[in-house]
Amino acid sequence: MSSALTGRLAAEEPGRSRRLVDLIFRAREFGIIAVLAIFVGVTTAIQPRFLDDQNIKFVLLNTTIFALLALGETMVVVTRNIDLSVGSLLGLSAFLSSEVLSEHRGIPVVVAFLVGLGIGAGWGILHGLIVAVAKVPSLVVTLATLYIIRGIDVVIAGGTEVVANSLPSSFLGMSTASFAGVPVLAVVVACVVGAGAFYLRSFRSGRELYAIGSNPEGARLAGIPSGRRVFTAFVVSGSIAGVAGVLWASYYGTIDSTAGTNYELQVVAAVVVGGVAIFGGSGSAIGAAFGALLLATIDQALYVLGISSFWDQAISGLLIVLAIALDRGISVRLTSALRKRSLRHAA
Amino acid sequence: MLVLEHATKFFGAVRALEDGEIELYAGETHALVGENGAGKSTLVKILAGVHRPDGGRMLVRGEELELAGPAAAREAGIAVIYQEPTLFPDLSVAENVFMGRQPLRRGRRIDARAMHRRVEELLEPLGVRLDPGRIARGLSIADQQIVEIVKALSLDAQIIVMDEPTAALSAYEVRRLFRVIETLCGSGRAVLFISHRLEEVFEICQRVTVMRDGRHILTEPIEGLSSEDLVRAMVGRELVAREETDRKAPGAAVLEVERLTREGVFLDVSLSVRSGEIVALAGLVGAGRSEVARAIFGIDRYDAGRVVLNGTPLRAGSPAAAMAAGVGFVPEDRRQQGLVMELSISDNIALASLGRLQRFGLLRRVVERRFAQDWASRLRIKFGRTTDPVGTLSGGNQQKVVLAKWLSRRPRLLIVDEPTRGIDVATKAEVHRLLLELAREGVAILMISSELPEVLRVADRILVMREGRLVAEHGQAEATESSIVAAATGQTGMVLP
Incomplete structure (x- = not known):
């Protein structure tokens, strides 16, 4: 297949081959969708119940928060950074925002969002400053705050939990509301992810994030305000994690200090499976969202098939390896195809 | 168009530049030569706005300027093209050109179509074809430089500084670059051309500035100068030419390569190197010379043929075995491989x-x-x-x-791949002396080099490769630059203007 692809690449006129190259890039996302389709197909064949309304809705709801976090993480990862704090941040935000609602009955739900956003943005600013100004590797910074934030969460929450019946029903209903069978939240998140992808694709500052991840030194020489862009990426990622925490609280209703534990790794997994290069420079928010959808689907499929959830993690890991192998394979092939083409051009 | 006077620059206590001086006219190609450490790079970085000079002044189009950073240099119409361009490998050619300045449509969106069209317009007069939509990864160094030049043009840079642009280019690509430089000068721009290859300086430049030990030595039209004059000005002393010492007749064959083939890379390569002999592999970049060397040393695999060392076949694909058998390998890219x-x-x-x-x-x-x-x-x-x-x-x-x-x-066979790339004249001579000395001691040397004067000076035998095959063999006496170039380019193939 590869040689056929190469041959076609070389034979096309520049104008058409450009579109073809574009196509291959999007093919990364097609790849995920294909895997998704296969997975759904196989699961449904074994257990037809898998495609019923309830299950689909469940998967979509599970995906929403996941995909939202993946959007923020994508913005960070394309700049050749990583944000490992999102799971802890989600937990802290979920606890504090829901506690505000349960302690002060009758205050508007929007306050919870402001609390979550504030917490997330605050930590995001801190991460951004340490990474962009003090030049500490983001892996170290966010690994540290992963534990710090979780620690704070545990101290504040102690052994207590916020229970669903202490929360206003408008808050709880928010995440499960659906219109014509489609969860409203899923639609909202889809729009947000779409907007994020559009931003990354079509705006100067969005493209600059890729440039920074693709060649940090080159970005500096090109006069890109790298520090400011990376800072912004961390603030966005933090803010998204904060808001996602509020949605988490609304979705689960019962929140203790362990909410979102280890979630950051799942988010990174979704991003990588979605075709975002872990060393920055390429990948899309849409791909990351599909990565999240795929992982959530696998989760649910294994549950429906009655396979132990222990397998779940092993299979997720396997898929990450496959996704990365595919990614490498494509890029190696693409490079050699492009090289051949430029030789042809030169001759 | 640009004047830099009495520029000084310290790094800590080290004085990198003592009295840097350069004067560029519109429409000229001006050479800057000097040994490594002469202060050329420092001077370039001052022009690029990367370093701020500690003293001296700079005039651009008659106006005194102080460059606060790379952005200020760009604003002043100065563009620097480095030896190894710093592109964004994951982004398209057009985005590389317009990063941070992409043409916009309504709503501040990037207008990709306009961007591609602009790049094509800028490429047109240069006579270079490049797809603006392809990603930069996989572009040859020569094409990467073209992207940088297009970027400079898109910024309407009037002063273009090229820091050793030809060091990693094949002869054909150098030709193309020279045509591009001529186009640039023809449109009234000034090009500052830095190179270690003096023959290029004589070919393309109108005036030359020589630097030594951080100081300006001379600036003169190229016509009145000979290459000996330049070398003398650069090193401050005479260089000894090849000592025509009584070379011992080569001994027994150390390396024998028999019909070595790697599909799609090289084909049927047979050669031998004897003890005390220096054999050069000449040819264009991409002719498969380095690949043959790598296969001999066991870094790359090969599909057919065999390598015999001192009469015993060498195990394929094992650098450790090659080393144990007494092979040394000095790779092409010393920064990454050596x-x-x-x-x-x-x-x-x-x-x-x-x-x-x-x-x-x-x-x-x-x-x-x-x-x-x-x-x-x-x-x-x-x-x-x-x-x-x-x-x-x-x-x-x-x-x-x-x-x-x-x-x-203490190797029996030493393989050297481009041993003097990017090295100044004096050190180059020392490396040559060293190779000759080794040969006298009985070491067999296989040298890959794209610099013909070097090949002619050092090698006893010259093998020429083209498109993966050995196409010619010359003894030292009969080889000339033109006979090698002719064999390397296949005469009827690419025409050298």
């Missing part, structure tokens, strides 16, 4: 000899350092301490460290 930049000079020199230096599996620093010291002084490497990282040395001295690393193993 050296560990962060390690010290002594660590790097000792790296290939660790087996011999260890005792009971332990390495002793003192022994290692004495060993390194010994070899460093034999090769006249200039350094502060042997514990300094190799990255702090100049290019020429780095190359000597790589050589020391292999020579210290």
